[in-house]
Amino acid sequence: MTMRNSAGEIAQRSRDIIRDRKHLEGPMLPILHALQAEFGYIPDIVKPVIADELNLSRAEVHGVVTFYPEFREHPGGRHVLKICRAEACQSVGCDNLADRVRQLLGIDFHQTTPDGAVMLEPVYCLGLCACGPAAMLDGEVYGRVDEHCLSEIVGRLGR
Amino acid sequence: MTVTIFVPRDAASLALGAEKVAAAITSEIAARSIDARIVRNGSRGMFWLEPLVEVRTDHGRVAYGPVKASDIKDLFDAGFLSGKAHPLCLGLTKEIPFLRQQTRLTFSRCGVTDPLSLDDYRHYQGLKGLEQAIAMPRAEIVAQVTESGLRGRGGAGFPTGIKWKTVMEAVAPQKYIVCNADEGDSATFADRMIMEGDPFVLIEGMVIAGFATGATRGYIYTRSEYPHAIATMGQAIGIARAAGILGPSVLGSDHAFDIEIRAGAGAYVCGEETALLNSLEGKRGIVRAKPPLPALQGFLGRPTVVNNVISLASIPVIMHRDAAFYRDFGMGRSRGTIPIQIAGNVKYGGLFETAFGLSLGEIVDHIGGGTATGRPVKAVQVGGPLGAYFPRALFDTPFDYEAFAAKDGLIGHAGITVFDDTVDMLKQARFAMEFCAIESCGKCTPCRIGSTRGVETVDRIGRGIEPDKNKVLLADLCNTMKFGSLCALGGFIPYPVMSAMTHFPEDFSPVPLAEAAE
Secondary structure (H helix, E strand, O other), X not given: OOOOOOHXXXXXXXXXXXXXXXXXXXXXXXXXXXXXXHHOOXXXXXXXXXXXXXXXXXXXXXXXXHHOOOOOOOOOOOEEEEEEOOHHHHOOOHHHHHXXXXXXXXXXXXXXXXXXXXXXXXXXXXXXXXXXXXXXXXXXXXXXXXXXXXXXXXXXOOO | OOEEEEOOOOHHHHXXXXXXXXXXXXXXXXXXXXXXXXXXXXXXXXXXXXXXXXXXXXXXXXXXOOOOHHHHHHHXXXXXXXXXXXXXXXXXXXXXXXXXXXXXOOOOOOOOOXXXXXXXXXXXXXXXXXXXXXXXXXXXXXXXXXXXXXXXXXXXXXXXXXXXXXXXXXXXXXXXXXXXXXXXXXXXXXXXXXXXXXXXXXXXXXXXXXXXXXXXXXXXXXXXXXXXXXXXXXXXXXXXXXXXXXXXXXXXXXXXXXXXXXXXXXXXXHHOHHHHHHHHOOOOOOOOOOOOOOOOOOHHHOOEEEEEHHHHHHHHHHHHHOHHHHHOOEEOOEEOEEEEEEEEOOOOOEEEEEEOOXXXXXXXXXXXXXXXXXXXXXXXXEOHHHOXXXXXXXXXXXXXXXXXXXXXXXXXXXXXXXXXXXXXXXXXXXXXXXXXXXXXXXXOHHHHHHHHHHHHHHHHHHXXXXXXXXXHHHHHHHHHHHXXXXXXXXXXXXXXXXXXXXXXXXXHOOOOHHHHHO
């Protein structure tokens, strides 16, 4: 993720990303993933660029971006911590863990710490259902997460 | 001679510290100047033993687990490179009861091979099915699949051969094979294990599906929550392309087939095949009304096979060993094997591939060993968030599509979540409705509105507000959702809700706390 200042730069970079992928069948999701990887979120000003390049209405683009929980419309934290809240993890106490992580970070799910370090997200299944409770930090997975492990993860976030 | 050490790269093994274990072994090998190499295999699927480290010896592979990085020095000192005794030693891997009792057809290589080694893949019977299929007429391949009795392993249980036949007979300039790898159900990880542990088998299955139906392009639609699976699958596709298994001339034949992997973006409903197709096309993951069937008007309006990972990964063994071999496993109309995923609060959690027909009690109590907490099993949810909760009284139900349907349940993608006696079933029913409200695509009213009204109604029962009246209302709402929803999300959410209310009535008659205190 690189920081870019001007709207013009963002638009230009977006156009490049889109043009690299518009030949794909159904290019929208690959484009959105690439844009989010580039900017950390889907900036509002890229929606008209996507619409223009893919010959769609801005409403259609907005509809797709907002449909998928993974795509953010605002800059998130530097780290994303996901805690699995699905049934298999519930059976081994993920609800208590969720309370604990909220306490540790001082935020609720779908929020970012005031210093911008961590965004806390719920996730419904990481496929680690026989070694829950499960968590994911920026793509790194953790199984059998207990309070100790959680404190360690949170401690490593450089806050 | 070089010693071979196996340290899994499966996401679950990594989540339990496999990377540190591998690093510790690497530095120990260097420090002791030992001639050894580490193979990063998939998982054997015994997660209470992960990270499970294996060493190849003259007598076979010897297993040690669960291994921590801090155990490595000690293991080397004890002589684990020659399979010597150690408190973590589990003996020969293939003799571990959890593995020995299985019938591994689809997962025969998973955990055994280096997932990205084509040599390993060929050595363990890989590509045999494809080689057979290349020489066969299309209709013959489809007939074999039909005869095998294979039914969609994603959950719907629709006969795979019939789906393929429809696509084969459709006339269109372009057809597609879409692999549904959007494994979002809690308690399921079989698709992930295949993609991370034996990706070539999925590629082989998709290529055969392409031959059989005349499709030349394939897509694997998987989850953004599965970065390891995406990475391994992507590498495997590249290797297969370089080896001529994918491309304009598959294994030198005049068939073309290629695969692209696509990631979803956190929407559970995209596991529903028509929502998946919309998502793949770049639209909102909204469910489509059927007809038209995806087999006739699927991806971009063209004939499309949409099959689950496990269905496609079972094709190579069916083609190689023949339909009758596969069909002879199982019971009733559930033929072949099913990778049961035993999850949640369970002592021996993992993947257990077996012929259909084991009773639920055998799976939970004997194979799973009961709960991890040691408390009594109160309920098991079978088939993910849309599956019913089963009480012990129904543990004699055999694992079979029809037997589960007869008990108002489903086997779904064969995930089982075990709960001990501390679980509050009213809370679970509430969660089912809440999950449906979060994940509903919003197209049909019973699911979109019903799920929210469902949460409210369960809450009223929980608070003791006119409980009898509200239980009737909840049952009525479930009925509306079951028969009025467009897809399985709204249509099946009544299974966990109604089963919780029916089998665990005590949890739905709580003493209202506020009133009790007055």
